[in-house]
Amino acid sequence: MIFNGHLSKPLxxxxxxxxxxxxxxxxxxQRSSGAASARTPTLTPQDYIEIQQLVSSYPYGLDExxxxxxxxxxxxxPGAVFGRPRTQGHDNLAALxxxxxxxxxxxxxxxxxxxxxxxxxxxxxxxxxxxxxIGENGKPGGIALGGRYDDEYVKTAKGWRFKTRTFTPSRxxxxxxxxxxxxxxxGR
Numbered sequence: 006m007i008f009n010g011h012l013s014k015p016l017x018x019x020x021x022x023x024x025x026x027x028x029x030x031x032x033x034x035q036r037s038s039g040a041a042s043a044r045t046p047t048l049t050p051q052d053y054i055e056i057q058q059l060v061s062s063y064p065y066g067l068d069e070x071x072x073x074x075x076x077x078x079x080x081x082x083p084g085a086v087f088g089r090p091r092t093q094g095h096d097n098l099a100a101l102x103x104x105x106x107x108x109x110x111x112x113x114x115x116x117x118x119x120x121x122x123x124x125x126x127x128x129x130x131x132x133x134x135x136x137x138x139i140g141e142n143g144k145p146g147g148i149a150l151g152g153r154y155d156d157e158y159v160k161t162a163k164g165w166r167f168k169t170r171t172f173t174p175s176r177x178x179x180x181x182x183x184x185x186x187x188x189x190x191x192g193r
Contacts, residue, residue, distance in 0.1 A: 044125045052157050055165045056121050056128055056158050063170075064114035070107035074099030081167045087173030106138075113137060116154070127159040127168065134172065151175045 048056075059080060066077030086093045092101045106113060114136055121130045132154045140146030147173035152175045157168040 046127070048121070048123050048128055052128070052160070052165070053121055056130065057119060059158065059165050059167070060116060060119055060130065060132060060156070064112075066113045066114060067102055067105050068107055068113045069109055070102050070105070072108050074102035077102035079163075081170075082161050085167050086169050087157075087167075088169060089173070112139065113149075121158075124157065127157065128165075130154075130156040130158060132156075171186050 026171075045084070052174055063080060066074075066080055070077060078095045081098055082088070083095070084093070085098075087098060087101065090101075092098055114134065116132045116134050119130060119132045121128055134150075134154055135148060136150040138149045139141055152173050155169075155171045155173065157170075158165050159168040160166075
């Protein structure tokens with residue numbers, strides 16, 4: 006209620022109270038956001054580019070592997086774990102790379118649909134992967150394996166590295182569609 010250009014005392018108290026409540030709510034939200042951002046960092050555009058470069062380098066470290074697995078192993082942070090088969094430590098990761106078919110012109114691992122998200126301690130990511138054996142010398146080619154990688158990334162003095170990387174093979178758990186029945190449909 007306004008009397009002679011002034012707010013009535015009860016209305017003024019309500020307006021001031023609402024303002025104090027709103028300010029307290031905003032301050033509490035900022036404190037909450039600050040605590041969350043302390044746990045989960047904000048990734049810069051450069052971070053996204055560097056993580057994409059890390060993941061894109063992975064197939065080259067495996068497929069070309071002209072340095073006895075060193076390039077592959079260097080993609081992992083100290084103490085990092087590859088999850089399938091569980092492999093930890095630089096020398097063990099290099100040895101794992103040496104178990105794969107390889108060569109300077111070899112191409113086998115294809116990674117697509119990379120998603121990166123901030124996560125406590127760094128970032129996490131996921132990608133689809135298909136491992137293709139290219140037919141050569143009269144041998145037929147084919148898909149050797151498909152699945153997905155789930156990653157944790159950590160920023161080190163040498164840049165972003167895998168903290169964990171786990172491959173999960175694809176599983177076809179959905180039955181194929183029933184065969185089309187004859188009839189008067191238009192084929193769709």
